[in-house]
Amino acid sequence: MSKKDETFRGVLDAEEKHAHWGTIGVALIVGLITLFIFLFVWRKGRVSRRGICLVGLCESGKTLIFSQLIYKKAVESFTSMKENVGVLDIANKGALKLIDIPGHERVRQRFFDSYKNTARGIVFVLDSFSLNKDIRDVAEYLYTILSDPVVSSNRPQVLILCNKQDHPLAKGPQVIQSVLEKEMNVLRNTQTNQLEAVAEGGNRKSFYLGQEGKNFEFADIRSLRVEFAASSAQTEDLENLKKWLQSVA
Amino acid sequence: MLDFFSIFSKGGIVLWCFQGTSQIFTSSVNALIKAVILQERTGQLSYDHDNVTLKYKLDNEFELVYVVAYQKILKLSYVDKFLNDIHMEFRDAYKNELQLQQFGKNFEISEMFTSILKSAEEWGKLQAAAPKVMKSFEESQKSKKTVASMIERKGDDKENKKVKKVEIKVPDVKIPEPINVELSEEDLIQQKRREFAEKMAAGKNKSKPTTEKLKSPKAASKKSKESRVWPLGGAPKDMETLDYTKDKDLGESPLPQQAVYLPDPKAIGTLQGEVRDMDFESESEEEEEDVEERGKNDYVPQQVSQQKKKTGIFSLFKNLVGSKTISEEDMAPVLDKMRDHLIAKNVASEIAGKLCDSVAAKLNGKVLGTFESLANTVKASLTESLVQILSPRRRVDILRDVYESQKQKRPYVMSFCGVNGVGKSTNLAKICFWLIENNFRVLIAACDTFRAGAVEQLRTHMRHLNSIHPPEKHGGLQMVQLYEKGYGKDAAGIALEAINHAQEAGIDVVMIDTAGRMQDNEPLMRALAKLIKVNEPDLVLFVGEALVGNEAVDQLVKFNQALADYSASENPHTIDGIVLTKFDTIDDKVGAAISMTYITGQPIVFIGTGQTYADLKTLNVKAVVSILMK
Numbered sequence: 001m002s003k004k005d006e007t008f009r010g011v012l013d014a015e016e017k018h019a020h021w022g023t024i025g026v027a028l029i030v031g032l033i034t035l036f037i038f039l040f041v042w043r044k045g046r047v048s049r050r051g052i053c054l055v056g057l058c059e060s061g062k063t064l065i066f067s068q069l070i071y072k073k074a075v076e077s078f079t080s081m082k083e084n085v086g087v088l089d090i091a092n093k094g095a096l097k098l099i100d101i102p103g104h105e106r107v108r109q110r111f112f113d114s115y116k117n118t119a120r121g122i123v124f125v126l127d128s129f130s131l132n133k134d135i136r137d138v139a140e141y142l143y144t145i146l147s148d149p150v151v152s153s154n155r156p157q158v159l160i161l162c163n164k165q166d167h168p169l170a171k172g173p174q175v176i177q178s179v180l181e182k183e184m185n186v187l188r189n190t191q192t193n194q195l196e197a198v199a200e201g202g203n204r205k206s207f208y209l210g211q212e213g214k215n216f217e218f219a220d221i222r223s224l225r226v227e228f229a230a231s232s233a234q235t236e237d238l239e240n241l242k243k244w245l246q247s248v249a
Numbered sequence: 250m251l252d253f254f255s256i257f258s259k260g261g262i263v264l265w266c267f268q269g270t271s272q273i274f275t276s277s278v279n280a281l282i283k284a285v286i287l288q289e290r291t292g293q294l295s296y297d298h299d300n301v302t303l304k305y306k307l308d309n310e311f312e313l314v315y316v317v318a319y320q321k322i323l324k325l326s327y328v329d330k331f332l333n334d335i336h337m338e339f340r341d342a343y344k345n346e347l348q349l350q351q352f353g354k355n356f357e358i359s360e361m362f363t364s365i366l367k368s369a370e371e372w373g374k375l376q377a378a379a380p381k382v383m384k385s386f387e388e389s390q391k392s393k394k395t396v397a398s399m400i401e402r403k404g405d406d407k408e409n410k411k412v413k414k415v416e417i418k419v420p421d422v423k424i425p426e427p428i429n430v431e432l433s434e435e436d437l438i439q440q441k442r443r444e445f446a447e448k449m450a451a452g453k454n455k456s457k458p459t460t461e462k463l464k465s466p467k468a469a470s471k472k473s474k475e476s477r478v479w480p481l482g483g484a485p486k487d488m489e490t491l492d493y494t495k496d497k498d499l500g501e502s503p504l505p506q507q508a509v510y511l512p513d514p515k516a517i518g519t520l521q522g523e524v525r526d527m528d529f530e531s532e533s534e535e536e537e538e539d540v541e542e543r544g545k546n547d548y549v550p551q552q553v554s555q556q557k558k559k560t561g562i563f564s565l566f567k568n569l570v571g572s573k574t575i576s577e578e579d580m581a582p583v584l585d586k587m588r589d590h591l592i593a594k595n596v597a598s599e600i601a602g603k604l605c606d607s608v609a610a611k612l613n614g615k616v617l618g619t620f621e622s623l624a625n626t627v628k629a630s631l632t633e634s635l636v637q638i639l640s641p642r643r644r645v646d647i648l649r650d651v652y653e654s655q656k657q658k659r660p661y662v663m664s665f666c667g668v669n670g671v672g673k674s675t676n677l678a679k680i681c682f683w684l685i686e687n688n689f690r691v692l693i694a695a696c697d698t699f700r701a702g703a704v705e706q707l708r709t710h711m712r713h714l715n716s717i718h719p720p721e722k723h724g725g726l727q728m729v730q731l732y733e734k735g736y737g738k739d740a741a742g743i744a745l746e747a748i749n750h751a752q753e754a755g756i757d758v759v760m761i762d763t764a765g766r767m768q769d770n771e772p773l774m775r776a777l778a779k780l781i782k783v784n785e786p787d788l789v790l791f792v793g794e795a796l797v798g799n800e801a802v803d804q805l806v807k808f809n810q811a812l813a814d815y816s817a818s819e820n821p822h823t824i825d826g827i828v829l830t831k832f833d834t835i836d837d838k839v840g841a842a843i844s845m846t847y848i849t850g851q852p853i854v855f856i857g858t859g860q861t862y863a864d865l866k867t868l869n870v871k872a873v874v875s876i877l878m879k
Binding site for chain 2: 105106193
């Protein structure tokens with residue numbers, strides 16, 4: 001009897017061991033599968049950012065640039081109420097999704113928030129001629145975009161497009177760069193000293209750009225690469241923009 | 250005789266355009282978009298700019314806008330029909346391209362346009378030539394009143410004004426049944442009111458004899474209600490008392506021990522004895538109104554639920570399967586619920602109505618996806634509209650603007666206006682604290698020369714702030730100074746002198762505190778407009794409390810109107826920003842923010858959340874909208 005018990009127990013133990021190894025194996029396989037799925041989704045998230053956002057103030061020429069790139073012709077346009085989305089094919093590098101975000105102050109934040117996650121690059125269009133009048137509005141919008149937490153973490157490439165160069169009194173990109181840097185220098189002090197907002201958790205939404213103690217320069221922003229280029233949508237001179245799109249894609 | 254017609258996408262790309270004259274219409278159309286559509290006033294379908302009237306129609310299925318422009322002096326009756334016809338034709342002709350959003354194609358519709366325009370004009374001519382059809386009894390005003398309300402009794406003015414306006418749409422599909430039901434409800438309500446009035450009248454005779462005695466000097470008759478007369482209530486005859494332009498010398502004020510305020514001798518002795526109750530009549534009136542409102546609210550929901558039950562069973566399946574176009578009737582119950590929800594959150598009822606109309610116009614004709622429910626779509630659209638309204642239309646960065654004025658070596662002038670008791674002086678002190686924390690020197694101009702203790706209040710704040718930020722910490726300069734000239738003087742003059750003083754002393758900011766005033770007090774509004782016109786402040790802030798309800802609409806409209814009317818210039822300086830105070834007292838009923846920004850279109854610059862210096866915040870649009878929609 002005892003011998004039978006022993007063998008019986010031995011068989012049971014052996015079976016248990018098999019079962020043990022079986023469950024461990026299954027658990028390992030399930031774990032590996034979830035890991036692969038996770039990696040795949042994460043990688044897809046990184047790679048699938050193929051969006052280029054066209055942002056800027058009202059009347060800076062975004063919709064015109066959009067139509068010239070997508071429809072290959074110039075159209076008349078009114079103030080945009082909604083975003084325009086189109087697909088741009090870049091030679092040898094696939095397709096980019098071009099998104100024209102309305103410039104009107106009330107709606108631009110909402111549309112930008114919905115597309116900033118997919119942004120591989122941001123084109124900030126500004127009117128080179130009327131920059132003197134609008135410098136504070138331009139700088140504030142640019143500051144809001146550059147200091148946005150999602151933008152800082154995704155690190156898209158930024159192009160500041162000085163549009164309307166066909167106008168005789170338009171300023172060149174270097175002049176615009178220096179004027180903007182001076183304005184942003186003042187802005188970063190006032191923006192960080194703004195009052196706290198109602199019902200906020202206590203964390204400020206915008207933070208200090210560039211290096212403290214030194215005057216603001218675009219080259220100082222470590223997380224983003226900011227470039228300047230000139231263009232004129234009216235005369236269809238978008239070469240610099242197209243070159244930049246090639247490099248970003 | 251259309252001057253301009255255009256079809257463009259909501260993204261701004263023009264699909265087709267017709268220009269009858271050489272006038273450029275781009276600015277007019279852009280103004281239309283900015284003023285009406287982006288300000289959530291899409292309920293109003295026509296807009297005047299320069300001397301051109303613009304009418305538009307939204308196509309929410311394909312995201313298009315149809316705009317027509319013609320001279321304002323012409324009154325064209327066929328424009329609406331024309332817009333509808335061309336909308337249908339264009340949609341049928343180009344459905345495929347529009348679905349794929351191919352807006353780059355050349356749309357050739359000049360023939361379609363001319364033919365539809367011709368037919369619309371002919372239709373217009375026929376309508377004008379046809380004899381006018383008499384209104385049926387149902388459509389007339391008389392059917393909406395009850396017989397009892399039309400009997401005129403002497404001294405019964407208040408009753409007649411209470412005739413309810415029952416909204417009856419001209420019936421296309423609806424059965425005339427509901428009209429009769431509501432009339433009989435009205436009768437019931439009127440009966441109940443009469444009974445209640447009789448009961449109260451019987452109760453009145455048993456009231457205390459002392460109240461009778463005290464009331465006798467007033468000689469109030471029991472049937473008719475005299476309008477209450479407020480002293481210094483803004484009638485033109487009060488102009489002399491309220492006019493501070495000629496200095497009525499009431500003595501110097503610098504020494505606080507001396508009594509400066511001379512009491513009104515007529516008021517002495519009138520308040521002897523017990524403090525009087527409010528008029529007993531007014532209380533009974535209020536109770537009658539409550540009964541009426543309760544009656545109204547009870548009857549309406551029953552009707553709506555009856556209609557819902559009939560279509561309930563099949564609509565469930567319809568909502569789940571396939572694409573469904575949203576129509577006005579579908580949205581009506583959801584929008585009613587949303588409107589009541591907004592009103593419950595303290596949004597002014599007029600504004601809530603306009604918002605719901607705007608959402609209806611934006612969603613009419615839109616196609617729902619397979620798993621989208623109507624309620625969620627309406628809710629999402631309403632949330633979007635609210636965010637849009639609360640987002641500022643211009644850049645709000647006061648520190649930057651003060652810095653700019655500092656560079657130009659002139660003081661930045663801010664003025665505060667509002668009705669009585671909203672918190673102007675308190676919030677002025679808080680903003681002053683914020684500014685001195687950012688190293689700007691402030692001069693407070695005490696232009697409230699009416700309220701007792703106003704100048705002393707500001708002096709106390711000045712002393713507190715100077716002790717928190719003593720001159721030693723700021724290079725020997727006193728951060729806050731007070732400019733005052735006592736009581737009874739002209740406010741505009743004090744402000745002007747204060748600004749000049751600040752310019753000479755190199756002070757960065759001047760904050761002008763004005764006296765609280767009711768919005769329909771004409772002499773005081775004139776005085777405020779004069780102060781603004783003479784001193785040309787950089788920022789005119791309207792201070793409003795978050796507790797205010799429908800009154801906010803009236804206050805803001807009248808303040809803006811007064812500033813515009815009494816300024817006698819081409820570009821009057823109206824309200825630039827709103828300070829919303831007492832925000833900590835409202836729990837989640839934050840609707841006043843919406844009412845105020847909707848009326849003026851100006852941003853909320855500061856929010857006051859308490860009585861200490863640190864209780865000053867800015868607006869967090871998303872948080873406030875989520876509280877509102879919860």
